[in-house]
Amino acid sequence: VQIKELNLQKILAPIEKDLETLEKRILENISPSSRSLNKILSEVFKSGGKRIRPAISFLVYRALCFSEGFSPDRDLEEKIFLIAEISELIHTASLVHDDIIDNSNLRRGKETTNNKWGNAISVISGDFMFAKAAVNLSLLDCNPIVKIFAEVLQNLCDGEIHQFEKQFSVEFDFDYYIQKSYKKTASLFEASARAPLELMDLDTSTLHSISVYGKNLGLAFQFVDDVLDFSSDSLTLGKPSFSDLKEGQITLPVLIALEFFYENDLAKFKSLSQLLKNLGVGTKSTQELSSEILDLLNSAEVFPKSMKFIQDYTEKAKSSLDFLESSIYKNSLINLLDFITVRKF
Ligand code: FPP
Ligand code: MG
Numbered sequence: 001v002q003i004k005e006l007n008l009q010k011i012l013a014p015i016e017k018d019l020e021t022l023e024k025r026i027l028e029n030i031s032p033s034s035r036s037l038n039k040i041l042s043e044v045f046k047s048g049g050k051r052i053r054p055a056i057s058f059l060v061y062r063a064l065c066f067s068e069g070f071s072p073d074r075d076l077e078e079k080i081f082l083i084a085e086i087s088e089l090i091h092t093a094s095l096v097h098d099d100i101i102d103n104s105n106l107r108r109g110k111e112t113t114n115n116k117w118g119n120a121i122s123v124i125s126g127d128f129m130f131a132k133a134a135v136n137l138s139l140l141d142c143n144p145i146v147k148i149f150a151e152v153l154q155n156l157c158d159g160e161i162h163q164f165e166k167q168f169s170v171e172f173d174f175d176y177y178i179q180k181s182y183k184k185t186a187s188l189f190e191a192s193a194r195a196p197l198e199l200m201d202l203d204t205s206t207l208h209s210i211s212v213y214g215k216n217l218g219l220a221f222q223f224v225d226d227v228l229d230f231s232s233d234s235l236t237l238g239k240p241s242f243s244d245l246k247e248g249q250i251t252l253p254v255l256i257a258l259e260f261f262y263e264n265d266l267a268k269f270k271s272l273s274q275l276l277k278n279l280g281v282g283t284k285s286t287q288e289l290s291s292e293i294l295d296l297l298n299s300a301e302v303f304p305k306s307m308k309f310i311q312d313y314t315e316k317a318k319s320s321l322d323f324l325e326s327s328i329y330k331n332s333l334i335n336l337l338d339f340i341t342v343r344k345f
Contacts, residue, residue: 008050008343011335014328015058022054022084029085030132040113040125044092048108048238052336053091053192054084056217059336060210061196063321063329070200080196082136086149087192089136093129094156096122101160102247109238144198152191159183168248168280170273172258177251181222182215189218209320213333216317221340223310226251228344230294231303236344242290248280252309254293257300272296307341314341 012019026045032038061080065072098104099112100119106112114122130153137146162180193214197207226244230253234241244251250258254276261269275293278284297303314337324330 008339011332011339012051012055014332015055015062018058018081018084019051019055022051022081022088025081026085026088030089030129032128036117036121037125037128040117040121041129043110044096044113044125047110049088049092051088052221052340053087053188055336056189056192056214056333057084057087057196059329059333060193060213061200063324063327063333064197064200064202064206064210066327066329067323067325068200068202076199079140079142079199082140083145083192083195086133086136086195087188089129089133090149090152090156091188093126093133096126096129098160100126102243104240104243106234106239109235140199142198145195148191148195148198152187155183155187159185159187163247163249166250168277170250170258170276172250172255172262174255174259177255178219181219181226185222185225186215186218189221190214193217206323209323212320213317216313216320217337217340220310220313220317220337223252223306223313224340224343227253227303227306227310230297232344238345242286245279245290245293246286250276252306253297253302256302256305256309257297260300260302260305261296268296268299310341314338 023045027042030041030045032041057080064070095107096113099107100114100122103114104112105115112122113125117125133149137149140146159180159182162176162183166176166180190211191214193210194207197210228237229241229244229251232241240246254272257272258269261272272293275289275296279286279289317337318334321330321333
């Protein structure tokens with residue numbers, strides 16, 4: 001039996017140095033003159049985070065260097081660091097803004113910026129990070145990468161607005177859910193994987209394969225996030241659990257249950273739809289509704305079904321890497337897929 005190594009730190013060991021340098025660079029390079037902003041940014045970046053998006057950029061770059069026989073190049077490596085910083089800055093800024101929108105008080109096990117500093121200062125802190133990402137983009141001197149990340153920003157905003165439009169709606173539409181998940185999450189994963197390739201002069205089939213990897217990894221990541229919202233607790237997650245129901249968002253487990261009941265048990269379909277509708281009107285407490293919803297989800301066995309649904313995406317991501325020669329970096333890219341599916345946070 002092959003024992004899978006699913007400890008994130010071990011998976012990322014081949015790029016440990018890159019990630020350590022990244023931590024220093026993020027904090028050193030982002031240097032506002034106002035004292036509060038300095039404090040907020042260092043609090044936010046020191047509060048943890050898995051650094052998965054920058055890790056993807058480093059791993060893809062190093063796996064390709066190995067596979068294509070590129071020799072290390074300082075100028076190129078400096079640019080890979082800029083890309084890694086850009087994806088982490090955009091990700092972090094979007095979370096700071098998201099927590100304001102969701103009025104959330106907990107992130108990565110700590111008090112959110114909005115809770116501690118208020119919404120006004122938090123909006124501007126997020127904007128400052130986006131602006132820093134734009135400065136890094138200009139330093140890359142590479143228009144295709146500017147386009148990649150500018151489109152990600154558009155996708156993030158578009159995805160967020162879609163969530164508003166479907167708030168407390170009980171329509172179930174897998175395509176819509178997948179599209180929304182692409183916009184709010186997978187597009188940044190895809191960009192983190194894809195951007196380094198713009199500096200490497202590779203053929204279109206390589207560009208395509210790496211995009212497929214990033215996109216499917218990102219989709220699987222978001223789907224797992226949506227499952228964890230139901231199946232994990234707030235202490236492990238470091239953020240409030242059951243938040244999607246509270247925010248009126250229908251995600252994978254509920255979609256699977258609705259589809260299953262629609263085809264097999266119309267009475268339960270009606271009960272679940274009614275419970276979801278009740279979330280929006282506030283007659284019963286969300287906690288009470290959530291536990292009734294969870295019972296229905298379990299009766300449709302949505303959790304094993306969700307994992308099966310997610311597996312299609314991780315398999316697709318994995319086979320897109322077939323073209324790469326074996327290396328410790330390629331292994332990590334593959335193990336990352338297993339990690340994101342079994343993670344608890
Ligand atoms: C987390 O969603 C949020 C995102 C993945 C992106 C949110 C995007 C924005 C707020 C727009 C960003 C703004 C600009 C200017 C680009 P979630 O609430 O489902 O996840 P959570 O449970 O971690 O809070
Ligand atoms: Mg949120």
